[in-house]
Amino acid sequence: MTRADWRRTWAIAWKDLLTEQRAKTAFNAMIFFAALTLFTFGFALGPDASGAGEAGGLLRHVAPGLIWVAILFSGVLAVDRSFQLEAERGGLEGLRLYPGDRKAIYFGKLIANLIVLFALEIVLIPVAGILYSIDIWPRLAGVAAVIAAGTIGFAAMGTYYAALTVNLRARQVLLPLLLFPVLIPVVIAAVKGMSLALNGDVMGEFGSWMRLLGAADVLFLTICALTFEFVLED
Amino acid sequence: MAQGQRIERLGWLAGWLAVPALGFGVYLSIFWAPEDFMMGNVQRIMYVHFPSWIATAISYLTAFVCSIAYLIKRRPTMDYLAHAGVSVGVLFNTTGLLTGSIWGRPTWGVWWTWDARLTTTALMLVIFLGYLAVRSFLEDPEARARIAALVATIGFFTLPIVYQSVKWWRTLHQPQSSPNTVDPDMVVALRVMFVAFALLAAYLISRRYALARVEGERERAELQAEA
Numbered sequence: 001m002t003r004a005d006w007r008r009t010w011a012i013a014w015k016d017l018l019t020e021q022r023a024k025t026a027f028n029a030m031i032f033f034a035a036l037t038l039f040t041f042g043f044a045l046g047p048d049a050s051g052a053g054e055a056g057g058l059l060r061h062v063a064p065g066l067i068w069v070a071i072l073f074s075g076v077l078a079v080d081r082s083f084q085l086e087a088e089r090g091g092l093e094g095l096r097l098y099p100g101d102r103k104a105i106y107f108g109k110l111i112a113n114l115i116v117l118f119a120l121e122i123v124l125i126p127v128a129g130i131l132y133s134i135d136i137w138p139r140l141a142g143v144a145a146v147i148a149a150g151t152i153g154f155a156a157m158g159t160y161y162a163a164l165t166v167n168l169r170a171r172q173v174l175l176p177l178l179l180f181p182v183l184i185p186v187v188i189a190a191v192k193g194m195s196l197a198l199n200g201d202v203m204g205e206f207g208s209w210m211r212l213l214g215a216a217d218v219l220f221l222t223i224c225a226l227t228f229e230f231v232l233e234d
Numbered sequence: 235m236a237q238g239q240r241i242e243r244l245g246w247l248a249g250w251l252a253v254p255a256l257g258f259g260v261y262l263s264i265f266w267a268p269e270d271f272m273m274g275n276v277q278r279i280m281y282v283h284f285p286s287w288i289a290t291a292i293s294y295l296t297a298f299v300c301s302i303a304y305l306i307k308r309r310p311t312m313d314y315l316a317h318a319g320v321s322v323g324v325l326f327n328t329t330g331l332l333t334g335s336i337w338g339r340p341t342w343g344v345w346w347t348w349d350a351r352l353t354t355t356a357l358m359l360v361i362f363l364g365y366l367a368v369r370s371f372l373e374d375p376e377a378r379a380r381i382a383a384l385v386a387t388i389g390f391f392t393l394p395i396v397y398q399s400v401k402w403w404r405t406l407h408q409p410q411s412s413p414n415t416v417d418p419d420m421v422v423a424l425r426v427m428f429v430a431f432a433l434l435a436a437y438l439i440s441r442r443y444a445l446a447r448v449e450g451e452r453e454r455a456e457l458q459a460e461a
Contacts, residue, residue, distance in 0.1 A: 160388070164381055168371050177367060178385060181360045182392045185399035192403070212402065216395055223391050230305055230384055 005104040012108025026081045034074035034124050038131055041066045063132045064194035076176050078116050079158030082109050083166040106228040110159045117151050142197030149213040150190030153220055160224040163231045189213040237311055238447055245440020248433045255430035262423035279337045285431035286330035292435045293323030298390040301383035310450055313379035318442035320362050322435055327359045350401035357396055361389040375453055
């Protein structure tokens, strides 16, 4: 990756974000879907589950898992779209023809996806806090660290598999089918980390889960970046 | 095509050797190896359970190596072999999980538990079922081979970290037994079954490969006829 490649990376990320900011099609649907998911969990787990008065209501206890399920399900909608616009209008050919390293395309799309996902989470986390009566504000640093690290891992794999499945029939079924099994380390570490950040970390385990999350991020980014040039052959 | 013929001939050899090896192994594991002190005859499922995982490992490793070789060399043979490896791997992965579940019920009291090895092998099955699903949805042979090879490669690379994360999460499965703690007669029976299952896996991979090759050649002929 030369300096020119990084400029290409930014250009692609900027273009994607601008398109999204003008159309807002994916983002609005995502926010709505994520909030609805959180809401539905409330119904599924019972009306008394949030029991604000009790020491630890059921909803509050399982909230870290519910939040991550909501992020994964709505996040798949975001990463799924990342190559779709180009594929529909034949723009992928153009991207392929540009000179320079193909990794620039991967990182550009990845950055755009990350920003969209972070924007989703900025809305989603307070909503979860309100619905499940969790006081997030005093524990914000830990929660933010887990969310950031978990989202990087998710976006790294999500962007990659979105590119891989872009020309597939039944793309929308296959993307989660391929993506979720390899994301298990991220899910486990992020839910554990978030649970420790929210409910207190008596045994001092937070650091090791964050290290596992960091290791997953580094591994995912490395193998995805190194093999991405094979993905975009036509 | 010389390479293909060699693979198929070696496969036939493995198949013929597998027949006496399996017969001998079944005899040893049912009549010769002693009954387990704690678990009784239930423990004899080990002679199918553990060799299944050996066969799974051989098949997926074949698929992994051939997928990488395909990405570098772009030979259809490598794609056929990778496809065969995943198909046979999925078969033994399933028998491994099923026998483990049947063994787990009387000894642990449950059909399934969220243990590291159980969960990782189940995820492995899902990852490689995804591989087979992707193949069935792509018509262009070259794109199918390339994308499938990438799915197998990424899936394989993520397995260690999947295992590590689930292990930290929780673990119940007994640690691997070493030959020192197991009755020598059991070890003999188990070793014979290893060899038998390895030969069986090699034979099945070669048959699946032959099928994939015939399918691939027909596909190419059809594409040429259209063009």
